[in-house]
Amino acid sequence: MAKLNIDRGTRAFARKSKRYSIFSIAKNAASYHQKWQQAWRHAEPKSTYDAVIIGGGGHGLATAYYLANIHGMTNIAVIEKGWLGGGNTGRNTTIIRSNYMWDESAAIYEHALKLWEGLSQDLNFNVMFSQRGVLTISHSEHELKGMSRRVHAIRLNGIDSDILSPSEIKKLVPTINIDPNIRYPVMGGFLQKRAGTARHDAVAWGYARAADELGVDIIQNCEVTGLRRNGNQITGIQTTKGFVKTSKVGCVVAGHSSIIADMANIRLPITSRPLQAIVSEPIKPILDTVIMSNAVHMYISQSDKGEMVLGAGVDKYNSYAQTGSWTIPEHMVAAAIDLFPFLSQLRMLRQWGGIVDTCPDASPIISRTDIKGLYFNCGWGTGGFKATPGSGHVFADLIANDRPNPIALPFGLKRFETGYLIDEHGAAGVAH
Amino acid sequence: MLKIKCPFCGVRDESEFNCGGEAHIVRPTTDFKLTDKIFSEYLFMKYNPKGVFLERWCHTSGCRRWFNLARDTVSHEIIEIYPMGVFPKTVKGKKAYRANWRRKSKSEAVSKHAKRTKK
Numbered sequence: 084m085a086k087l088n089i090d091r092g093t094r095a096f097a098r099k100s101k102r103y104s105i106f107s108i109a110k111n112a113a114s115y116h117q118k119w120q121q122a123w124r125h126a127e128p129k130s131t132y133d134a135v136i137i138g139g140g141g142h143g144l145a146t147a148y149y150l151a152n153i154h155g156m157t158n159i160a161v162i163e164k165g166w167l168g169g170g171n172t173g174r175n176t177t178i179i180r181s182n183y184m185w186d187e188s189a190a191i192y193e194h195a196l197k198l199w200e201g202l203s204q205d206l207n208f209n210v211m212f213s214q215r216g217v218l219t220i221s222h223s224e225h226e227l228k229g230m231s232r233r234v235h236a237i238r239l240n241g242i243d244s245d246i247l248s249p250s251e252i253k254k255l256v257p258t259i260n261i262d263p264n265i266r267y268p269v270m271g272g273f274l275q276k277r278a279g280t281a282r283h284d285a286v287a288w289g290y291a292r293a294a295d296e297l298g299v300d301i302i303q304n305c306e307v308t309g310l311r312r313n314g315n316q317i318t319g320i321q322t323t324k325g326f327v328k329t330s331k332v333g334c335v336v337a338g339h340s341s342i343i344a345d346m347a348n349i350r351l352p353i354t355s356r357p358l359q360a361i362v363s364e365p366i367k368p369i370l371d372t373v374i375m376s377n378a379v380h381m382y383i384s385q386s387d388k389g390e391m392v393l394g395a396g397v398d399k400y401n402s403y404a405q406t407g408s409w410t411i412p413e414h415m416v417a418a419a420i421d422l423f424p425f426l427s428q429l430r431m432l433r434q435w436g437g438i439v440d441t442c443p444d445a446s447p448i449i450s451r452t453d454i455k456g457l458y459f460n461c462g463w464g465t466g467g468f469k470a471t472p473g474s475g476h477v478f479a480d481l482i483a484n485d486r487p488n489p490i491a492l493p494f495g496l497k498r499f500e501t502g503y504l505i506d507e508h509g510a511a512g513v514a515h
Numbered sequence: 516m517l518k519i520k521c522p523f524c525g526v527r528d529e530s531e532f533n534c535g536g537e538a539h540i541v542r543p544t545t546d547f548k549l550t551d552k553i554f555s556e557y558l559f560m561k562y563n564p565k566g567v568f569l570e571r572w573c574h575t576s577g578c579r580r581w582f583n584l585a586r587d588t589v590s591h592e593i594i595e596i597y598p599m600g601v602f603p604k605t606v607k608g609k610k611a612y613r614a615n616w617r618r619k620s621k622s623e624a625v626s627k628h629a630k631r632t633k634k
């Protein structure tokens with residue numbers, strides 16, 4: 084597994100603007116919280132940038148932050164069609180883990196997890212990263228055997244992972260139903276203790292505030308309508324707020340990657356699908372671990388607000404509508420009630436969908452393209468949130484130095500020609 | 516939830532069907548010199564439009580037969596349902612067929628199918 088030193092950058096907060104701390108909360112309480120400093124500027128596009136990031140989700144903002152903080156590129160902009168974190172960043176079920184089987188995946192997700200540990204301090208913004216553990220359950224003898232193979236592979240890469248018996252699971256999660264006679268009985272499971280959740284909006288806001296402080300322009304409500312190039316070199320982008328000249332463009336637009344690629348006549352192996360989630364009414368703390376099940380295709384956790392957060396697999400057809408078919412939540416609720424009978428008493432409050440960019444091998448694309456200065460970071464499919472810091476970190480390196488580092492290298496577009504796929508359909512677990 | 520009119524069984528719930536993805540993809544023939552790039556284009560690269568999309572569906576929990584369908588990927592409106600091996604007839608369907616980058620791709624240019632449809 085490729086490992087890199089975690090360079091957290093040294094330029095952050097050079098402008099010495101006001102820190103968030105317990106003292107600043109106390110001080111602002113005295114003025115009834117009317118005098119908080121604006122978290123980031125409302126920037127309008129300049130005529131020229133050294134680099135432009137398309138997409139103001141977690142991955143795009145993280146890319147901009149690391150470009151400025153580690154690589155010293157501060158004359159850059161993030162261009163977002165809607166509002167920050169309004170896409171999949173604000174729509175996912177916030178699960179973070181790094182227990183992937185293949186070395187290539189383990190490297191990038193563990194890189195991300197190391198950055199998560201300490202991200203709140205790096206950004207001076209509480210992203211509420213909570214290492215509450217992620218438990219993946221198996222429902223058959225055979226699944227359990229496959230799982231132990233995975234656990235050993237994961238441990239060989241130095242990533243924490245433990246097999247648990249049904250009684251150990253019951254001890255960890257008292258509300259779970261371990262009756263052997265249910266439709267999907269709990270036969271065992273594996274736990275990553277360092278895994279957990281974070282507050283998704285805070286991740287976008289934290290990166291935005293820190294990037295803004297380094298001089299990055301964050302431009303919202305601005306849609307990219309075209310890419311301009313001179314021969315084989317990108318020269319700028321056309322937006323709804325005018326033309327912006329730049330020689331480097333990083334596309335981090337998830338479900339809309341194919342749309343931007345079409346503007347440059349580039350082909351991607353991406354299909355856009357809805358991924359749904361639902362939350363229940365808030366209740367008192369009852370579940371302090373994230374529970375996933377691949378066989379029944381469901382994952383559940385309890386948010387800090389007390390809502391039960393549930394997610395499942397993607398819908399079966401291509402879509403750009405941020406909703407989805409009713410069959411998916413129906414199946415996910417049925418599976419959840421089987422495992423946690425108390426859930427049947429809860430009312431579900433909200434349901435929504437995000438458009439995810441699924442890739443044939445269920446692994447991301449972090450790549451240069453045939454056009455010089457045009458880079459893509461996409462294909463994270465159903466599991467991009469957990470990778471946010473790591474993805475931004477290696478993508479910034481790729482854009483700044485025009486070459487992939489050892490962690491990003493296996494994720495190039497070329498793998499679809501060489502056949503060196505990183506097949507994570509099963510190895511990652513369905514819900515990733 | 517989509518209501519799909521199976522050409523053989525009539526209107527049924529989406530949950531009875533499976534989507535087989537993009538329709539009209541042609542496998543490049545081997546009597547041409549195939550490069551990895553051309554084969555990758557055929558095998559992995561996707562047409563993923565925001566708008567009308569031509570796709571294959573199978574009535575898996577019914578008659579188990581395949582058919583083609585033209586559907587808008589934003590409104591989910593079903594524009595046309597037509598048999599396998601046939602091209603769309605509606606204006607929107609025909610436009611979607613032509614708009615697909617595959618029609619100009621190398622992988623399709625080296626197929627026998629392309630030569631046939633040009634005539």
Ligand SMILES: [Zn+2]
Nearest residue numbers: 521524574578
């Ligand atoms: Zn039928």
